[in-house]
Amino acid sequence: MTQSIDVGLWREAMGGFLSGITVVTTRGEAGVAGTAVNAFSAVSQDPPLLLVCLDRKSRSLDAIRKSGILAVNILSNAHMDVVRRFAAKSEDDRFRDVDFFDGVTGAPVLAESVAWFDCEVHALHDGGDHEIVVGRVLDLGSNKNAAPLAYHRGNIWCLDAGAATPEQRS
Numbered sequence: 001m002t003q004s005i006d007v008g009l010w011r012e013a014m015g016g017f018l019s020g021i022t023v024v025t026t027r028g029e030a031g032v033a034g035t036a037v038n039a040f041s042a043v044s045q046d047p048p049l050l051l052v053c054l055d056r057k058s059r060s061l062d063a064i065r066k067s068g069i070l071a072v073n074i075l076s077n078a079h080m081d082v083v084r085r086f087a088a089k090s091e092d093d094r095f096r097d098v099d100f101f102d103g104v105t106g107a108p109v110l111a112e113s114v115a116w117f118d119c120e121v122h123a124l125h126d127g128g129d130h131e132i133v134v135g136r137v138l139d140l141g142s143n144k145n146a147a148p149l150a151y152h153r154g155n156i157w158c159l160d161a162g163a164a165t166p167e168q169r170s
């Protein structure tokens with residue numbers, strides 16, 4: 001039996017968790033695809049596994065299922081302007097003006113990421129209205145000097161040299 005909870009309280013409570021922001025990408029027959037994701041975690045070092053949780057309605061999830069590949073890009077302050085675009089339903093050209101190169105799997109790796117992980121799909125698990133995608137990392141990169149973006153209560157912050165700068169919200 002599914003126990004009902006207060007959805008507003010659920011969102012408020014989960015919104016209190018400070019996370020980084022990633023863009024999860026893939027490449028399939030329809031070309032490149034990608035979406036903003038903060039449900040990301042390391043899983044295993046040996047073998048190297050990570051996970052992301054994607055809404056079952058996500059077009060990117062559908063593309064990842066078909067292609068069997070994904071890249072997880074940890075966003076930096078260079079990506080402040082593109083986060084909302086990678087989350088907007090109405091945006092068809094999310095990669096506009098975004099520098100990227102092809103990883104070994106063919107998935108797009110965003111330039112200036114704090115770190116990136118190029119993966120093949122290792123497993124897909126039931127996650128309720130989301131699906132848990134476990135990726136096996138085939139290649140990775142790190143730019144330890146890049147300042148990461150953070151997400152908290154719907155706000156995007158740049159963690160730069162110890163100071164947090166919020167985005168300008170319209």
Ligand SMILES: Cc1cc2nc3c(=O)[nH]c(=O)nc-3n(C[C@H](O)[C@H](O)[C@H](O)COP(=O)(O)O)c2cc1C
Nearest residue numbers: 035036037038039053054055058059060087088089
């Ligand atoms: C900061 C941020 C984090 C997000 N995290 C997730 C997430 O972890 N999983 C998810 O399914 N959607 C997440 N979203 C929402 C998706 O980016 C959004 O629904 C997007 O339109 C899905 O695109 P798609 O259908 O092309 O895959 C997040 C959005 C933002 C702005």
